[in-house]
Amino acid sequence: xxxxxxxxxxxxxxxxxxxxxxxxxxxxxxxxxxxxxxxxxxxxxxxxxxxxxxxxxxxxxxxxxxxxxxxxxxxxxxxxxxxxxxxxxxxxxxxxxxxxxxxxxxxxxxxxxxxxxxxxxxxxxxxxxxxxxxxxxxxxxxxxxxxxxxxxxxxxxxxxxxxxxxxxxxxxxxxxxxxxxxxxxxxxxxxxxxxxxxxxxxxxxxxxxxxxxxxxxxxxxxxxxxxxxxxxxxxxxxxxxxxxxxxxxxxxxxxxxxxxxxxxxxxxxxxxxxxxxxxxxxxxxxxxxxxxxxxxxxxxxxxxxxxxxxxxxxxxxxxxxxxxxxxxxxxxxxxxxxxxxxxxxxxxxxxxxxxxxxxxxxxxxxxxxxxxxxxxxxxxxxxxxxxxxxxxxxxxxxxxxxxxxxxxxxxxxxxxxxxxxxxxxxxxxxxx
Amino acid sequence: xxxxxxxxxxxxxxxxxxxxxxxxxxxxxxxxxxxxxxxxxxxxxxxxxxxxxxxxxxxxxxxxxxxxxxxxxxxxxxxxxxxxxxxxxxxxxxxxxxxxxxxxxxxxxxxxxxxxxxxxxxxxxxxxxxxxxxxxxxxxxxxxxxxxxxxxxxxxxxxxxxxxxxxxxxxxxxxxxxxxxxxxxxxxxxxxxxxxxxxxxxxxxxxxxxxxxxxxxxxxxxxxxxxxxxxxxxxxxxxxxxxxxxxxxxxxxxxxxxxxxxxxxxxxxxxxxxxxxxxxxxxxxxxxxxxxxxxxxxxxxxxxxxxxxxxxxxxxxxxxxxxxxxxxxxxxxxxxxxxxxxxxxxxxxxxxxxxxxxxxxxxxxxxxxxxxxxxxxxxxxxxxxxxxxxxxxxxxxxxxxxxxxxxxxxxxxxxxxxxxxxxxxxxxxxxx
Numbered sequence: 001x002x003x004x005x006x007x008x009x010x011x012x013x014x015x016x017x018x019x020x021x022x023x024x025x026x027x028x029x030x031x032x033x034x035x036x037x038x039x040x041x042x043x044x045x046x047x048x049x050x051x052x053x054x055x056x057x058x059x060x061x062x063x064x065x066x067x068x069x070x071x072x073x074x075x076x077x078x079x080x081x082x083x084x085x086x087x088x089x090x091x092x093x094x095x096x097x098x099x100x101x102x103x104x105x106x107x108x109x110x111x112x113x114x115x116x117x118x119x120x121x122x123x124x125x126x127x128x129x130x131x132x133x134x135x136x137x138x139x140x141x142x143x144x145x146x147x148x149x150x151x152x153x154x155x156x157x158x159x160x161x162x163x164x165x166x167x168x169x170x171x172x173x174x175x176x177x178x179x180x181x182x183x184x185x186x187x188x189x190x191x192x193x194x195x196x197x198x199x200x201x202x203x204x205x206x207x208x209x210x211x212x213x214x215x216x217x218x219x220x221x222x223x224x225x226x227x228x229x230x231x232x233x234x235x236x237x238x239x240x241x242x243x244x245x246x247x248x249x250x251x252x253x254x255x256x257x258x259x260x261x262x263x264x265x266x267x268x269x270x271x272x273x274x275x276x277x278x279x280x281x282x283x284x285x286x287x288x289x290x291x292x293x294x295x296x297x298x299x300x301x302x303x304x305x306x307x308x309x310x311x312x313x314x315x316x317x318x319x320x321x322x323x324x325x326x327x328x329x330x331x332x333x334x335x336x337x338x339x340x341x342x343x344x345x346x347x348x349x350x351x352x353x354x355x356x357x358x359x360x361x362x363x364x365x366x367x368x369x370x371x372x373x374x375x376x377x378x379x380x381x382x383x384x385x386x387x388x389x390x391x392x393x394x395x396x397x398x399x400x401x402x403x404x405x406x407x408x409x410x411x412x413x414x415x416x417x418x419x420x421x422x423x424x425x426x427x428x429x430x431x432x
Numbered sequence: 433x434x435x436x437x438x439x440x441x442x443x444x445x446x447x448x449x450x451x452x453x454x455x456x457x458x459x460x461x462x463x464x465x466x467x468x469x470x471x472x473x474x475x476x477x478x479x480x481x482x483x484x485x486x487x488x489x490x491x492x493x494x495x496x497x498x499x500x501x502x503x504x505x506x507x508x509x510x511x512x513x514x515x516x517x518x519x520x521x522x523x524x525x526x527x528x529x530x531x532x533x534x535x536x537x538x539x540x541x542x543x544x545x546x547x548x549x550x551x552x553x554x555x556x557x558x559x560x561x562x563x564x565x566x567x568x569x570x571x572x573x574x575x576x577x578x579x580x581x582x583x584x585x586x587x588x589x590x591x592x593x594x595x596x597x598x599x600x601x602x603x604x605x606x607x608x609x610x611x612x613x614x615x616x617x618x619x620x621x622x623x624x625x626x627x628x629x630x631x632x633x634x635x636x637x638x639x640x641x642x643x644x645x646x647x648x649x650x651x652x653x654x655x656x657x658x659x660x661x662x663x664x665x666x667x668x669x670x671x672x673x674x675x676x677x678x679x680x681x682x683x684x685x686x687x688x689x690x691x692x693x694x695x696x697x698x699x700x701x702x703x704x705x706x707x708x709x710x711x712x713x714x715x716x717x718x719x720x721x722x723x724x725x726x727x728x729x730x731x732x733x734x735x736x737x738x739x740x741x742x743x744x745x746x747x748x749x750x751x752x753x754x755x756x757x758x759x760x761x762x763x764x765x766x767x768x769x770x771x772x773x774x775x776x777x778x779x780x781x782x783x784x785x786x787x788x789x790x791x792x793x794x795x796x797x798x799x800x801x802x803x804x805x806x807x808x809x810x811x812x813x814x815x816x817x818x819x820x821x822x823x824x825x826x827x828x829x830x831x832x833x834x835x836x837x838x839x840x841x842x843x844x845x846x847x848x849x850x851x852x853x854x855x856x857x858x859x860x861x862x863x864x
Contacts, residue, residue, distance in 0.1 A: 021721050030769075031769035032766070033766075034761075128576070134719070134722030135722075136725075139572070139576045140568045140571070143568070145568060146464050146465075146742075146743055147457055148739055272728060275702075275704055287739065289742075290730065291733075292728075292729060293566060293568075293729035295572075295725070295727050296724075296725065297723065298723045298724065301723075303723070304722045304723050308576075310579035319756075323755070324759070327759075332464060333463050334466050
């Protein structure tokens, strides 16, 4: 029976989960592939040794011991971050190793360099684990939906942000309270900006768009807004409108241009994405032939993400054994067919909006607001003006029909500059 | 550029959808595969000719013209049913063609014969389209989740049944009314038993279990109950309990034995499967490494199902071009590793139940019912006894804690035989 040897760089959450799966499921992998897929080496800078269940596997603190081991067929880069991950991956490619990685930051920023190097060396780069953890979404896009032009991608791609919004929704707590609790429980990083500001979600959207549309795209093309300005009152109004607030990645493909944005969004409760709660992820597609398809599952964690890493290892091992590396193009389209594509400027996006203004409760304020919106071509669907409270400003909540972002920004700029307005208007887009 | 030629047998909904995709998406398929995948021949017994957009494609009324065409690499069997589909598939295999099929009845009844013949001939049998239409669920199980032992499969696999239950839920209408309307609109067959009695769902469950667990299983192993006894009152009680009634395929894998059943089920509203409405399908897995994963999409229709057929055609074309047929085992496990497995007898299944009894409104009836349940070891979670109506029987609704099916059947047999009981108790299982 042919043996395929795997080396892992990085023995953190995902690295140790991957190692555990390779050892525990060795029989299963043999039953499915007819191959012996073995964990040969692990390198981790900060560990002293491996736990006893990995006795059969060599360990060192030096990634070069994996990269330069002539017996190793597949290198799993599981340290994350840009450097030294990029250096390790490029050197492993140069020494003829196939790569499997969970590194969305690396791929969304340096993907083209890495795939070019892999093509030149004739090796594969698997990245199922880089988006949505244990959900086989990359394979679905590259193979399962290969007969489709993808029109729409929407995703809940960051478990930390979704966990925070879910708890704010279920418990009525403010953002800062839930975040602090999530940090105390280890669900959120000490520096949470990567998750709550939408950057991690944008990394993943870039990867999905590249393989869904066959285009060159980079992180700078994505419009990004995070969830830190969402308040319990917004979540309460969302409920009143039959919606839940989710941090969504949204992309639409118009053929000659594409949208790419990450922002909090009011999702109608009857939409499947509204039911994705807690640390779960989901990706929703519209394909021109299959119609709407959604995949749902655990977006993080050592074993779920390890499941995706090992799925790529299995794929690559099968290709090595069958002598057909890069049987499926790494980026889903043949290299010559990947094109540049215009990105829709933010100002030209259209959609319905929720505005929450804080105003002095004076006669005529609503008329002024409505006037400014009307002058900018923004049509109001409904207004909620709460009764005067004990003292202080009152909220005015407005839902609009479809409006153009540029007009919205002009109108809100004017409204926010008026004396009756006590703080910047909160603006949340509503999913149609 | 290498050309791969496809022949289609059957130009009904799925056959014409598949043909349309092959023609319309020819450029896309070339961009993704580097191959020219062309529709060379269509055979259909009852059509006179093909629409003009398929001019480049030969047509006949005789399936043998496809099966015996030496230029054809892949035959798509899209006529459905057992015969002559089985005969066509076996003869196409014998003449060295790779097979793609959407035929769940054929595979769930004659799968082992077909896969044995394909193995002997060294050809592939793709069947993504046989389960859940456009949702790439077979690929997810065979490849995306290949690192997992699958513990649980649950699915909404029949769009007609789900459409009927969704309308009963949303509109409060009786089963017969919705069914008649669905038939008038062409959403349900003249003979709806295949869909509403759970047989079609069971066919698909058999296919999923075979590839998820690596076991031999046949349709006779599945316990099947349909939805025709569900009444609006049951749906109303389900709502009161925070549940929706769905026709679920459910299988659990205990290692040495497996459960296999199809029946109406009360699904808690917060479960993702409860949100799957209308003609949509969904399949929910628990993998030992990835955890819970769900795939959702259109389970029927020419283009969604055609999308799955063409995904298999692409896969097979890639394998032909790369010289690696059966790179992934047809049934997900190597043939020697597929085992027989015990099926849990229905009587030994455990779970919570909803009972709706119709009784004469007399003192002491509830005490008698509770006594009989208690004697059979069935513990009551809640009881709802409605006020006396104008005349006639009253419903008694009981939710139980986990109970054994055998005890439930004994208890209900006894209750239904008592004089106070006016008709057979309706029993619906509740998803934990």
